[in-house]
Amino acid sequence: MPRIVQLSLVWLVVAALYVLLSVQEGFAIPTNGCGPAGSLPCSVPEPGSLSLLVTGVAATLYIFRRRK
């Protein structure tokens, strides 16, 4: 299977899982309060979405490394 197809499949699955989980778990927007005012957003990805992103990156690395 061509590498571009593999990469497309990987990121399609990641995107689909993200949409599915963000709807189910509601983790699309990180809203952890930071600091005393409570109005300071902590702009970091929520653990679930970061895990999905890293999964996609790891799979991409695997596809490139395996073909070397």
Added chain:
Amino acid sequence: MRSDGPGATPDPAPGLGFGDRLIWVIIALYWLTNFALAWATDFSIHRLDIFALPLAILLPNVLFYAWRGIVLPFELTYCLVRYYALGAGALTLSYLAVLTPMPLADPPLARADAALGFDWRDWHGVVTYHPWLHAAFTFAYNSMQAQIILCLVGFPLLGRRRRADEMAWAFVLSVTSTLALSTFLPAESAWAYFGYAPNEPSSTLLQFLALRGGEMRELAPPNLGGVVTFPSYHAVWAILLPWLLRGTWLFLPALLLNATMLGASVSEGGHYLVDIIGGAAVAGATIVIIRLVPILTRPAGNQVDNA
């Protein structure tokens, strides 16, 4: 097995060293303590599925890449699993520790600040009076988690395995000592002590008060932000992050940003000055231990690791 960067030493296989095994023992102890404390205090931690989700996503990755023997994706996913497993355990314990009936440490902390000649209200007034300073402090203070995640992902991606291990141990040692200290010195924060809270109560302060008052009987993600005042955990990372980035081109920007974060912890985090000093001491002790006990980290995966 291919190497992971210029000048890399041969990498035998994806796998765990002594330090890693020790970290997993510590993570297990954290969770055993959490479940024991939750059971003893009738506190519910069943809503921690927010942490189970990333682990469920990442663990199959870790096992697959370990099986296939591909180092880079293994390190990337493994570092994140390690971070979330420990982070969730430590965060949970930070909430359970507040349930211990220790007297509030705000009065002695405020007295310590006064003995140092520091007036929190004056400092807060100065920051509030200068919007540019307030904006810079807000930006720096909020950058901590983003910086941690960048390092967490960046070190394994760049093949800097030893730095990734140093970061893991920096987290283990600093969070453990921070939790130990804060358990015996619980405090509402300078923000609350000096009377600023009624107008703008933070979610973490409300959680702290609810825990102490017995109204909060379960962890309620996603609004878990940590309830530690002394020592300041922002101050801890303000020192650890530039240290972890030593020898790279990011060192100077990180130094500037984290020096700002150190100053911001007083006004933006509602910390006493002694919280910052305590955090700096925790960070210093953490670095010394990591430097003195090299067996905690695996051999360098990249020559830059040796800086």
